[in-house]
Amino acid sequence: MTHQAEAKDKLRCRFSVWIGLLASLVFMSTQLAHAESLPPTVQKALRQARIPASALSISVVPLQGKGRAFHQHADAPVNPASLMKLVTTHAALDLLGPAYEWTTEIRALEAPANGILQGDVYFKGYGDPKLTMERVWLLLRDLRARGVREIRGDLVLDRSYFRLPVANKEFDDDGNQPDRPYLVTPDALLVNFKSLRLSVRAEKGEAVASLDPHLPEVGLENHARITGTRTCERWPDELEAKVEDTGNGVKVMLAGEMPAGCAAVRHIALLDHQTYTASLIKTLWRESGGIWRGGVRQGEAQAQAQVLATSRSPALPLMLRDVNKYSNNAMARQVYLTLGAALGRETDGPDTPSRSNAVVRRWVASQGWSWPELVLENGSGLSRNERISTRHLTDLLAHAWRGPWAAEFISTLPIVAIDGTMRKRLVGEPLAGEAHIKTGTLKGVRSVAGYVRGQNGSVWAVAAVINHPYAKVGGKTVLDEVLRSVGMRKAAR
Known part of the structure; x- marks a missing residue:
């Protein structure tokens, strides 16, 4: 090859490299032009909350109308947090x-x-999530x-339908309030x-207190007082x-002050499962005029x-409304x-969880999904260990939207500004009544996920999760801005 030919080859090579670099730059600039950044309102809320953008995970996917995912x-x-309930409830509807x-x-x-039932009586449970006192009475x-x-x-009491581990770990809510029903x-x-x-309630100058149901194992000691220094409107x-253990039961000791004319109600979870259930059943039987010798x-x-009597729960979708709307x-x-x-198999493990x-x-x-990051502990989100990505949460929401039970699933979610945890x-x-959003709250966690109606007839699936120590302070504000921004998104024409 001549010196002149070599020079031409080198020139062609350099030209090819430059063309390649130019094409790469054009591609990158095109990608950057199409890439979205967080809306300014969300960025501002993050700065004010002192939460870094890296602590916020977001997925937004178009469901109705053409649009670009974010x-x-x-x-x-x-x-x-409680967004894990979306996995549990959608799987339950499907399965x-x-x-x-x-x-x-x-x-x-x-x-x-002759009005007498000789021998033992069995109460057999199959995991009913909402077997209320009224239904036991019926x-x-x-x-x-x-x-x-x-x-x-x-x-x-036949509680064998669930095989629970002997050392069933309870959730530590960091609040030292083990009597809260959500635990x-x-x-x-x-x-x-x-x-x-x-x-x-305040009645005739005294604070009158009562417990319902009234169980013999639970005592009440009332030291609450009436004060005239505040009104009910200004009284938290x-x-x-x-709660004090008495050896053969517990005693609730009530203290504090309340203004005249006020009333307060709270729910407390006391006793172990067997003691509470047996006491309630026998108390209701006795109140109905029955006698139980045993x-x-x-x-x-x-x-x-x-089988002498059977209670049937409401159908699954009605039960799931309580799960998702009120994050039960x-x-x-x-x-x-x-x-x-x-639906489990013997080969799945020794216990029900x-x-x-x-x-x-x-x-x-079975849906063709690969979720390697998924960690399940109890399916409720009341866990420090459960994990999922926002991308996979929106995959799940999109699947539910297109599935046969879409109406049933969507109706379980809180309606923004109307009911449930979004009330x-x-x-x-503008977003009031235009979105169905599940919320999640834990120490260091704030989250939202669901369906939002955007502009010009569009509908979007959204999942946004903040994992940060400051989530409690400003997390809700940030997530509200996320929802507002999704409500402003338009479908492409």
Whole structure:
């Protein structure tokens, strides 16, 4: 090759390199032009809250109308708090179906005769998430309607439908308030959320307090006083209810002040599951005029025991409304465990939680999804360990939107400025009534996810999660700005 030919080859090579670099720069500039940054209002809210943008994970996906998706830190495994309920509830609708109901049964080996039921009576639970005191009363009324007035045998609580680990770890909420109903652990025979209603009212210059239901194992010592220094409108409920173990039960000690004419109600969860459930059943039976001669124990109903009365829960979608609209942790955990109890396999693990985990993961895989970051502990989000990405949350929302039970699922979510945990947010704003949003709250976590109606007929799935120590202070403001910005998005024409 001549010197002149070599020079031409070098020139062609350099020219090719420059063309390649130029093409790369054009491509990069095009990508940057199309890439979105956080809306200025969201950036401002983050600065004011002293939360770095890196602590905010967002995914926004168009569902109706053409539009461009927006993702920021969308693949990071984040603690979603109660947004994990979206996974549990959508999986439950898909796997159990909208007609699914829970049952609770009263069984016995002998049929009643002459108003007397001889032998043990079994209460068998199948994980009903909302077996309220009223429904237990109706169940006992059905037994009374069969002519039973006296039972001569033990009350046997059959809680075997859920196989729970012996060392069932309870959630530490850092608040030293173990009597809060949202901390109630699951049980196959969960009754009335294991809770009592503490009512206090000012009457004739005194603070009158009562507990409902009135159980013999729970005492009440009232030291609350009436004060005339404030009005009800300016009175935050400052009454303090301490719980003391008495050896054979507990005592609630009420203290504090309340203005004249005021009233306060709170719910407290006391006693262990077996003690509470047995006491409530026997108390309601006694109040109905029945007699029960026998003790209390735990056991499994024998196969030959006949069903004397049955209580059926509302259908699954109605139960899921309480789970998502009011972020009911106890109900979410019951639903999650029901998946394992009803659909789990022996090979999935020795207990119901491990089987529930396996059932949900099989369901995720059956949709063609790969969620390597997913960590499930109890399916409610009441966990320091659960993880998911916002990208996968919007994948789930999009799947639910296009699925056969879309209406049932969407109706379980809080409506902005109207009900549930979104009732007091964005009131009087354009987004009021235009979005269904699930919220999440934990120490260091604030989150939202759901469906937002945007401009010119568009609908968007959104998931936004803040994991940061300052989330409690300014997280809600940041997330409200995120929702406002999604409401302003337009579909491409």
